[in-house]
Amino acid sequence: MSEGLRETVxxxxxxxxxxxxxxxxxDGLAAQTRRPDAVVVVDNASTDRTGEVLAARTDLPLQVITQDNLGGAGGFHRGVRxxxxxxxxxxxxxxDDVVPAPDCLEVMMGVDADCLIAVREDRSGALVxxxxxxxxxxxxxxxxxKRATVDSTYADRASMPELVEVQNVAFEGFMVRRDVVTEIGLPDPAFFIFFDDAEYAVRARRAGRRIWAVRDAVLVRQLEFNQQHDLAGWKGFYMYRNLFVVxxxxxxxxxxxxxxxxxxxVVVLLSPVRGGRAEARNVIRAMASARGMRRLTDSARPPR
Structure with a gap:
């Protein structure tokens, strides 16, 4: 039996x-051929029927953490901790918008590596x-x-080798061993949204950990990717600021x-013809905020 199959997750x-x-x-987690040992759900102050959904899941080893809406970064920080x-x-x-194939966790646990990602496809089966x-x-x-991605390098899943080394990740199917967290710390909650996962991957690689995309670990996205965010809106501030922080x-x-x-x-100079004042304000605020985030947030440092 491989080391991964003996480990807990x-x-x-x-x-x-x-x-x-x-x-x-x-439902996807409950159907796994290798069931997880624990499922930690961090609910970022949902006001819909999320609480009812979680209360009904007696089929999973569930731990629910409810907190203020601290964004994806704050949620992953709390959950990983x-x-x-x-x-x-x-x-x-x-x-919450992906569904793992029934053998996804079993496949990943069978790979003896410190950092892994499942490989995402859309509901039609296309590599994304x-x-x-x-x-x-x-x-x-x-x-x-980000100069090249898995889906820009390979036409489909079948054309991928079994393992593909990657240099950044999404917190959407990323698996990390405990000793990596011990060494590099936790996801940084100060990011709120965007680039917290990319920054974590950089930390892991700087510590000498390689990250592998596992071809046969299938994760299905239920929504289409939206890569075109409004840079003049509230998300634009985080897009700029967190890119700057990285x-x-x-x-x-x-x-x-x-x-x-x-x-x-450049954004400020071009704002009269592209982006407008709102984007210019966002990028100025983002630069000012990023200067104060040069160092890792204290709560994200290696656990003591």
Missing amino acids: AVVVVTHNRADLLVGML AAYDAGWDRVWLMD EKAAVDFDLRNPLAIRP HLRHGENPLVRLKPWLIAL
Whole structure:
């Protein structure tokens, strides 16, 4: 028996006002051929019927944590901490809008590696795995660090090798061993949404941990990807700020660490013809906030 098959595993799910999607995801966990040892659901102050859905799930080893809406980052921080404190060997992070294939967890537990991701597809079976195979924090001219993804590199799942090394992750099927958390810490709750997962992957790789996408671990997204966020709206602030934080913390040379300032300047200068005042205000606020986030938040540091 492989080491992974002897290990224990807790699933951490973060949810907010998506009870119907949560039902499908929990059904998927209940149908696993290798059942999880614990399912930690962090409810970010849902006001729909999420509480009723969770109360009815006597078929799963459920632990429910209810908190204020601290975003996906705050939810994963709290959930991973709870799983770590409970002593589980691995933690599998999951969003509420995906459904794992019945053998997904069994396949992943059979891979002896510290950091893994399940490979996402949409409901039609098309490959939609956006994890980066090239996440560039060296080139100051690379506006977006994500240069190539699994689904831009491979036409479909069948054309992938069994394991594909990736350089960033989504907290949507990411699995991490306990000793990685001991070494690098927890997801940073200060991100609120966006880039908390990418930043965590950078920390893991800087600590010498390789991250592998497992071809045969199938995770099905129930919603289409929306990569085009309103940069003038409230999400735009977090998109800009957290992208800047990743560069300020982990840029591999001074020019890359200066890139956020250049991006902010360009956005402001172009605002009369592109983006408008609201986006300009967002990027100025984002740059000011990012400067105060150069260091990892204290609560995300390695557990003591």
